[in-house]
Amino acid sequence: MSRRRLAVVSAGLRVPSSTRLLADRIVEATSDELSRRGFEVDLGVVEVREHAHDVVNHLATGFPSESLQAALDLVAGADGLVAVTPIFNASYSGLFKSFFDVLGERTLVDRPVLIAATGGTVRHSLALEHALRPMFSYLRAAVVPTAVFAAPEDWGGGDAQGSLRRRIERAAGELAAEVARREPARPADPYALTATFEQLLSGEGTDQG
């Protein structure tokens, strides 16, 4: 059976965290869908809070700690990514952004990504569209169309709960489909030569964009 790896980046700050709760439900739905499609799923979770100091240290000094490197490698090696942040001041949290700032700029190229967020009011929901989606578009990720926002009332009963579940299932289905139709991810080797000497001398083979 073919294997695929899912990674979760969850930037909640409290324990227990509603951000992590949302991430878990999304990844569970995605795993179920991939299983139905005949894949075995490996799951890795990055709680960004656990790397908070290391992320800032990486920004300050230019290299990651060993545990942060392991977290970055986990994301780089994933076939699909679920990225979930609390909404602060109408955008992703600074820590969430900083984590992706220290991830190599080309790591997520053509990588399926599902974006999701939690917030204190449903009126924050479009932050997913004006903050998260453009960032992942810049990174040239394949962001699935459905983004999932969970407001406090979504954790309650009644129709709201059903609505969150349906959004999760729709988004998870989209992510699973994107993962399923791709070959397993092969993270780029930063030490690999991608051009011959002659190409380098002639100025070809280097990305000048």
Added chain:
Amino acid sequence: MQFGIFTVGDVTPDPTNGRVPSERERIKAMVTIALKAEEVGLDVFATGEHHNPPFVPSSPTTMLGYIAARTSRLILSTATTLITTNDPVKIAEDYAMLQHLADGRVDLMLGRGNTGPVYPWFGQDIRNAIPLTFHNYDLLRRLWREDVVDWQGRFRAPLQSFTSTPRPLDGVPPFVWHGAIRSPEVAELAAYYGDGFFANHIFWPKEHTQRMVELYRTRFAHYGHGSPEQAIVGLGGQVFMRKNSQDAVREFRPYFDNAPVYGHGPSLEEFTARTPLTVGSPQQVIDRTLTFREYVGDYQRQLFLVDHAGLPLKTVLEQLDILGEEVVPVLRREFDALRPAHVPDAPTHASLKAARDAAAAGGSDPDARPAGGATAGVGNR
């Protein structure tokens, strides 16, 4: 094995008293440090090149020429010469001139610098950093090796019937190290020509340096300059020493905590664990430095950064005394004992000249590129 120091040439306030040296003081201090390096028995002094404050060394050959006149043994080098934004014609001229004045005690390390705006200030584009490196170095090599050059390329005006003067001393161009932090293409460039590769090392974990050096060694062998362990490798490192390690840590901590390049990120302890920075006793520096060969192999040049983080000149000179008296003699002995016979020393003007003369006597072309056979890198230049 060669031991020396490299300086960035930064003007950094002393965080313990807020004192900021003037540019004149800093420039004179760099000269004093270089003279001291020779006095205590070190082999190499290398200066940075920068074109923006708070750095002073914009004109390396002016400084190195002055130091050459006041030293007799010290090898004068750079860390690094900007191959991207300097005109290769001017590099060819300046360093050949310096060779004559310094009787051949000259090599240089090419690099790309660390400040984005330097590119536009010199009419270039940072996104061309790698093509500029390859292009400009190709021209630089030709200017040193061909008496008359016709040349046309992307990044400077064409040359017709151009002769770079003075010609390199004895017809032997200065040895070139290619410095890199993270560009595998630079390891490839150094390997292709059989030049030296200098891994900056100082702000990066050892796993990173190991991979870069491994790439260079593999490609050096691929291009026929010798076996991988015969490639010419240099490493940076930074130290602060006192007789007792606790004293070293106590004295250096405020400098570490506030220095622009170190401070406000990882703690001193985290930083020393992950990078070559060693703060402690001379014995600790000896032990740590000896571990470098465990992940890069036997190497030819070790440069220490000692005038960092705003340390006062007096302290830096004390560091050089400790290096010269207690650390380097032991390191020389230990590294020499560990190094197999087929691993060459770093090339010098004398060894390059001898290799050239031997090759000429044997009828082979010392500049053939890539060279065949399994001779050492020195012989293939």
